[in-house]
Amino acid sequence: MTYSVYLRMNEKLFLRDPEQSDLGRRIVRQGILLMGEIGFEETTFRKLAERLGTKEASIYRYFENKHRLLVYMIAWYWQWLDYQVVYETNNLTSSREKLERLLPILLQRTTDTPATPNDIDLRALHNIVIREASKAYLTRHVSDDNREQLFKPYKDLCGRIAGLILAFNPNYPYARSRASSLIETAHYQSFFMENLPSLTDFGGEPNDDSLLEFLRHLLFSSISDGKSKG
Amino acid sequence: MTYSVYLRMNEKLFLRDPEQSDLGRRIVRQGILLMGEIGFEETTFRKLAERLGTKEASIYRYFENKHRLLVYMIAWYWQWLDYQVVYETNNLTSSREKLERLLPILLQRTTDTPATPNDIDLRALHNIVIREASKAYLTRHVSDDNREQLFKPYKDLCGRIAGLILAFNPNYPYARSRASSLIETAHYQSFFMENLPSLTDFGGEPNDDSLLEFLRHLLFSSISDGKSKG
DNA sequence: ATGTTAAAGATAGTATTACTATCATAATTG
DNA sequence: CAATTATGATAGTAATACTATCTTTAACAT
Secondary structure: OOOOOOOOOOOOHHHOOHHHHHHHHHHHHHHHHHHHHHHHHHHHHHHHHHOOOOOHHHHOOOOHHHHHHHHHHHHHHHHHHHHHHHHHHHOOOOOOHHHHHHHHHHHOOOOOOOOOOOOHHHHHHHHHHHHHHHHHHHHOHHHHHHHHHHHHHHHHHHHHHHHEEEEEHHOOOHHHHHHHHOOOHHHHHHHHHHHHHHOOOOOOOOOOHEEEHHHHHHHHHHHHHOOOOO | OOOOOOOOOOOOHHOOOOOHHHHHHHHHHHHHHHHHHHHHOOOOOOHHHHHHOHHHHHHHHHOOOOHHHHHEEEHHHHHHHHHHHHHOOOOOOOHHHHHHHHHHOOOOOOOOOOOOOOOOHHHHHHHHHHHHHHHHHHOOHHHHHHOOOOHHHHHHOOOHHHHHHHHHOEEEEEHHHHHHHHHHHHHHHHHHHHHHHHHHOOOOOOOOOOOHHHHHHHHHHHHHHOOOOO
16 A cells, blocks of 8 residues: 655745646646756746647736746755655664665665655656756755745755754764755666756666765765774 | 956857946846846846837847847856956966865855956856856757757866866866766756755855855765776 | 958847746535 | 636847948958
8 A cells, every 4th residue: 555645835836736636636747757858948938838739818817927837846846855765764673774775765766665655656756856957956045945945845855954964973063054055966866867967977878876875975075983993 | 457358259159249338247247146136037128128228129139039148148147257267276286176176166155256257247247157058958959959069168167167077087088077066056056045044054145155065075985086096 | 543352330020938928617615 | 616826928128249331440462
């Protein structure tokens, strides 16, 4: 039996809660597919409306604009990831083991998901996060958006990871920066691997986990104490 | 006496070389100021033209579109940085020292520039790189742009840094990824520090160099051999 | 001086985008 | 059955991202 998680989203992210209606859910789900296919810039509410057999005005009733829809999707992803981290590290005692489990989650290398997220195409969403997530905050209105707590899920996830890092090494002084840079590195290295491979050392073959090993080495070398391990 | 460096740019980046005419140079220089002020999305050729006392059609004679202008500015920055790295590490024998010198360059913490770059506002350009550089490659046409060598300056800089890393530790297996992630980390941590400080451990006071220390620790812990140093 | 070429100015026009407004209709709820 | 709410349908606007064309100006060559 599979469970389904309902993630309660910040109300500032939408005009009308898309999870409360059929059209709303289709906007999000098909929006993920469309944006995954053609990218953020090429995506328009008109194209999405056509795909849904509705009109752009209807989509505007749910989301103020395309950027808010992106922020919504990304926020959903971070909340989902946070949930996955909690689930996967639950009952583990070793803080190293917890961090080990974290890495494949960040790279979406996990096969068994703890619960099926209601028809959301996770692979498409993960690709959107890799290619478009930075566009959610690299704007002139970051500060306003931040004030409205739009980035809280990302901060929460970073906070969670920073906690794991501090559990591993309470003396490490850069836990939050280490957490945010771990996430970001996972994503643009994935992007580079796929699109600008000469910026990486990874071949990109399906079962090549050199990126995972890179992240593992990078993480543990930085948060381990300088002395040889006892 | 100050010298002035002329950076030869890839011809694919423009329709007409902006360095060869007064209008062209003003497009680039004022473009940097405008984009630094209002950001990439808000920048239009119309606004830039007004600022220059010309018409948008004139700007289109130099650059195919706004994205190409961005790519040009970013490419110029990477070439400039590469030059700076070469200049600053010249005559140093210690590879550790070379890497040490690299870090403040990446953060634009260097006071003495080796040569004055012809009226280019480096501070504004650095801010553009922090906020907008990823938009140069996070597009649907990365591969086409890459084929046209538009990202060569970035790759060259990464290659240069990877070389320094390998000089420091010839056995390190992820030199290129380490180089690209060093650059990227420097930039989005700068952005976070300024705009989403809770994602970092840095206060952001003018003379606070905790970001520099973070990068230094992150870099050397990862590329040093696992054994205690001899 | 004159003719030629190239750069820039000026004006206009088009397709698309990112919305906003309004009104009708269908579905839901009380 | 009445009232409310969601959606559909249509229209319209201001701005954007260009393209085209024609004129003026400047440079340069003979």
